[in-house]
Amino acid sequence: MTQTIYEQLGGAPAMDAAVDIFYRKVLADDRISRFFDGVDMDAQRAKQKSFLTMAFGGPNNYTGQDMREGHKHLVAKGLNGTHFDAVVENLGNTLSELGIKDDLIAQVAAVAETTRNDVLNL
Amino acid sequence: MFLTYKDHKIILQEGQSVLEALLETGESISYACKQGVCQSCVLKTVSGQVPTASQVGLKPTQKEQGYFLSCLCKPEGDLEVVDCDDLGFKVPTSVVSLEKLTPSIYKVRLKIEGDFAYKAGQYINLIRPSDQLTRSYSLASVQAFDTEEIELHVKVFPGGEMSNWLMSLSEKDSVEIMGPMGDCFYLPSFKDKNLLLLGYGTGLAPLYGILKDALTQGHTGDIHLYHWGNTPEDLYYQAEIDSIVSKNAPVFYKTGLEALEKDSLEAAPHLSGEACVVIQKDLTDLKDWKIFLCGGEAKVNKARRIFYLAGADLSDIYADAFFTWQKPQVGAEKVS
Numbered sequence: 358m359t360q361t362i363y364e365q366l367g368g369a370p371a372m373d374a375a376v377d378i379f380y381r382k383v384l385a386d387d388r389i390s391r392f393f394d395g396v397d398m399d400a401q402r403a404k405q406k407s408f409l410t411m412a413f414g415g416p417n418n419y420t421g422q423d424m425r426e427g428h429k430h431l432v433a434k435g436l437n438g439t440h441f442d443a444v445v446e447n448l449g450n451t452l453s454e455l456g457i458k459d460d461l462i463a464q465v466a467a468v469a470e471t472t473r474n475d476v477l478n479l
Numbered sequence: 480m481f482l483t484y485k486d487h488k489i490i491l492q493e494g495q496s497v498l499e500a501l502l503e504t505g506e507s508i509s510y511a512c513k514q515g516v517c518q519s520c521v522l523k524t525v526s527g528q529v530p531t532a533s534q535v536g537l538k539p540t541q542k543e544q545g546y547f548l549s550c551l552c553k554p555e556g557d558l559e560v561v562d563c564d565d566l567g568f569k570v571p572t573s574v575v576s577l578e579k580l581t582p583s584i585y586k587v588r589l590k591i592e593g594d595f596a597y598k599a600g601q602y603i604n605l606i607r608p609s610d611q612l613t614r615s616y617s618l619a620s621v622q623a624f625d626t627e628e629i630e631l632h633v634k635v636f637p638g639g640e641m642s643n644w645l646m647s648l649s650e651k652d653s654v655e656i657m658g659p660m661g662d663c664f665y666l667p668s669f670k671d672k673n674l675l676l677l678g679y680g681t682g683l684a685p686l687y688g689i690l691k692d693a694l695t696q697g698h699t700g701d702i703h704l705y706h707w708g709n710t711p712e713d714l715y716y717q718a719e720i721d722s723i724v725s726k727n728a729p730v731f732y733k734t735g736l737e738a739l740e741k742d743s744l745e746a747a748p749h750l751s752g753e754a755c756v757v758i759q760k761d762l763t764d765l766k767d768w769k770i771f772l773c774g775g776e777a778k779v780n781k782a783r784r785i786f787y788l789a790g791a792d793l794s795d796i797y798a799d800a801f802f803t804w805q806k807p808q809v810g811a812e813k814v815s
Contacts, residue, residue, distance in 0.1 A: 369516075377792070384784060398783055398796075399518075399793060399794075403516060403518040403536070406516050407514070410512075410514070417514065418511070418513050419512065
């Protein structure tokens with residue numbers, strides 16, 4: 358049986374390494390860093406970790422409603438498709454750095470894609 | 480097994496988590512992932528032990544205060560838990576002294592007249608007995624030395640209700656406190672780590688306590704203290720800190736004025752320019768450092784982000800952000 362990316366990376370403990378790569382990329386990305394201004398970084402990192410867990414096929418309980426409600430205030434500040442794309446790009450780069458192959462990265466991007474309408478409140 | 484929360488005693492079912500048990504009784508506890516990752520369901524135990532497995536991902540200073548993830552917690556004995564922002568009871572104190580350190584910064588010493596235990600670097604809520612006016616202040620004292628007295632460094636703002644009231648007090652006047660709160664304090668496990676302490680203005684207060692606490696506990700790593708301000712007056716306690724530095728190696732101390740251009744000669748003997756820029760040049764790799772940041776919200780958040788991007792673990796950055804209370808204006812959003 359094929360492993361999920363979550364399992365391939367090493368499960369829960371690997372998410373710490375993954376989130377620090379991903380979160381740093383996002384904060385350093387001028388296209389999207391402003392959406393992270395003024396947030397509690399510890400809380401934000403925990404949410405990022407939950408998001409990565411979900412995107413990599415790990416156990417999660419996020420619903421579409423959670424993603425929609427959680428991003429509404431950012432949509433009000435101008436969050437749009439280009440920003441969503443930038444996040445997915447950083448996600449892909451994170452996985453590359455962790456040695457995950459392109460075809461699997463595409464699978465993760467597809468999972469992330471399913472959240473687009475909820476995240477952007479479309 | 481019994482779980483107590485807000486005066487309710489609940490019997491836990493076999494294998495039930497604290498979160499499940501509380502939700503079942505109708506309590507509204509925040510939660511989201513139920514996997515121990517998002518940390519929405521954090522509570523605090525005030526009596527009883529929680530399994531260490533239910534504390535994964537929390538900072539060491541949060542674990543020390545009994546914080547745990549209620550979705551993961553399957554207790555092995557009776558527990559009494561409270562919300563994390565539960566401050567317990569008001570503790571009476573009386574004024575010992577008010578001393579002007581600079582035209583706008585006062586050292587306030589209060590005598591504790593009840594049970595109160597704290598770790599150097601934590602903060603308290605100060606409450607005016609007449610109308611319950613409440614403001615938060617960091618503790619600059621160390622319980623081992625200052626025993627029943629606590630020390631606060633209060634910046635007096637024009638029109639500041641609490642700071643101006645404090646300045647009007649006399650010896651033996653009553654002030655109530657609640658707490659302690661905050662994750663910014665020293666732990667024995669930090670003993671051989673390097674410490675970076677960065678404070679803006681009266682943000683020095685908790686760092687001064689942490690510095691003394693670390694040295695008393697036999698800290699062996701380097702300690703780098705950076706005190707930054709807008710004007711030379713903000714850089715108080717230089718003599719006290721110089722004295723500590725002269726008696727303890729390796730402790731390093733630099734002061735600076737952010738408002739001036741980098742390398743400006745007007746700043747002398749202090750440095751000039753942004754604290755974070757100076758620090759990144761001095762300390763190139765912050766991996767494994769324990770970092771304590773204290774001062775105005777915007778500066779602290781900016782520093783935290785810069786140090787995280789420079790390689791520090793987010794869980795190694797302990798930040799105490801001060802915010803200034805503003806009077807709500809008609810029609811404007813209330814600032815809290």
